[in-house]
Amino acid sequence: MTRPGSAGRAVVTGAAGFLPSELCRGLLARGWEVVGLDNFITGRRSNLDDLVVDPRFSFIEHDVCEALPVAGPVDAVLHFASAASPPEYLAHPIETLMVGSRGTHTGLDLARSTGARFLLASTSEIYGDPLVNPQPESYWGNVNPVGVRSVYDEAKRFAEALSMSYHREFGLDVKIVRIFNTYGPLLAPGDGRVVSNFVRQALLGEPITIYGDGSQTRSFCYVDDEARGILMLLESSWNGPMNIGNPDEFTIAELAQQILELTGSSSELVRHPLPSDDPRVRRPDITLARQVLGWQPEIALRDGLVRVIDRYRRERDHGRL
Numbered sequence: 001m002t003r004p005g006s007a008g009r010a011v012v013t014g015a016a017g018f019l020p021s022e023l024c025r026g027l028l029a030r031g032w033e034v035v036g037l038d039n040f041i042t043g044r045r046s047n048l049d050d051l052v053v054d055p056r057f058s059f060i061e062h063d064v065c066e067a068l069p070v071a072g073p074v075d076a077v078l079h080f081a082s083a084a085s086p087p088e089y090l091a092h093p094i095e096t097l098m099v100g101s102r103g104t105h106t107g108l109d110l111a112r113s114t115g116a117r118f119l120l121a122s123t124s125e126i127y128g129d130p131l132v133n134p135q136p137e138s139y140w141g142n143v144n145p146v147g148v149r150s151v152y153d154e155a156k157r158f159a160e161a162l163s164m165s166y167h168r169e170f171g172l173d174v175k176i177v178r179i180f181n182t183y184g185p186l187l188a189p190g191d192g193r194v195v196s197n198f199v200r201q202a203l204l205g206e207p208i209t210i211y212g213d214g215s216q217t218r219s220f221c222y223v224d225d226e227a228r229g230i231l232m233l234l235e236s237s238w239n240g241p242m243n244i245g246n247p248d249e250f251t252i253a254e255l256a257q258q259i260l261e262l263t264g265s266s267s268e269l270v271r272h273p274l275p276s277d278d279p280r281v282r283r284p285d286i287t288l289a290r291q292v293l294g295w296q297p298e299i300a301l302r303d304g305l306v307r308v309i310d311r312y313r314r315e316r317d318h319g320r321l
């Protein structure tokens with residue numbers, strides 16, 4: 001039973017992930033009850049510490065490739081289960097393909113059988129190595145279907161296709177968020193993403209590992225902005241894909257410089273080979289999110305990095321970096 005006064009009951013797969021755990025906090029703050037699921041392949045138990053003490057949050061340890069064991073009413077399914085950082089999905093290629101295909105299927109089936117809306121966590125990776133910059137939702141992308149990154153890119157492309165088929169065939173209320181590089185204090189220091197790597201390396205005085213010549217670009221969105229946009233999309237009447245990201249674009253070399261300045265670190269910069277199929281550019285066109293949701297990011301990269309650095313400093317001082 002949904003409690004009196006509740007905004008509804010939401011199921012969040014991958015709840016122990018960095019971004020979905022923040023979504024769980026946001027949902028609770030907006031009056032939702034939340035059921036979280038995770039199998040901890042890449043999620044972290046510590047991301048749930050503050051959630052499990054809330055009586056409106058419940059947690060089920062479960063592989064979402066198997067039917068979701070959620071009884072009772074459901075008003076929203078947010079499908080976020082997946083490895084998301086390149087080193088993590090490259091280390092779990094089959095699981096990544098399975099959670100994008102079978103896992104999306106179980107989430108869609110739960111939404112269909114309960115009459116819930118369905119929100120799919122998709123990604124800027126569906127644009128591959130884009131030939132158009134910035135990327136609007138109408139761009140079909142440039143993806144190597146058999147390259148190493150395809151385990152993530154094609155899983156998410158399949159997940160989008162499956163979700164849209166449920167929308168067309170069964171009238172399911174489907175929203176697809178295309179998430180662009182998101183960062184924040186709870187990024188796991190060892191997850192291999194560029195912000196976590198560089199901040200960790202700068203604070204430990206280790207060399208900063210620039211892959212390639214550092215001229216490739218990314219557009220970094222602070223987690224609070226990203227989560228707010230996703231929740232606005234969830235509560236909107238929009239169906240189909242929408243980019244949610246920060247359109248301020250930086251080269252990886254510029255990111256390294258900013259982190260060196262903000263940490264006061266004297267770490268040297270070292271070059272490593274560019275991973276295969278690493279996108280040259282990435283920047284969201286957020287015209288649609290601005291028009292439909294009235295959403296845009298508010299936190300500049302510099303301000304967001306300061307918060308990450310504060311947190312990582314504390315972790316370092318406790319020997320946890």
Ligand code: UDP
Pocket residue numbers: 085086087181192193194195197198209210211212216218252274275278279
């Ligand atoms: N990158 C880097 N050094 C690192 C980690 C990543 O230069 O230690 C680069 C990576 O090659 C890519 C960009 O930073 O061009 C963003 O990488 P990340 O793994 O964070 O996410 P992606 O956008 O590739 O999914």
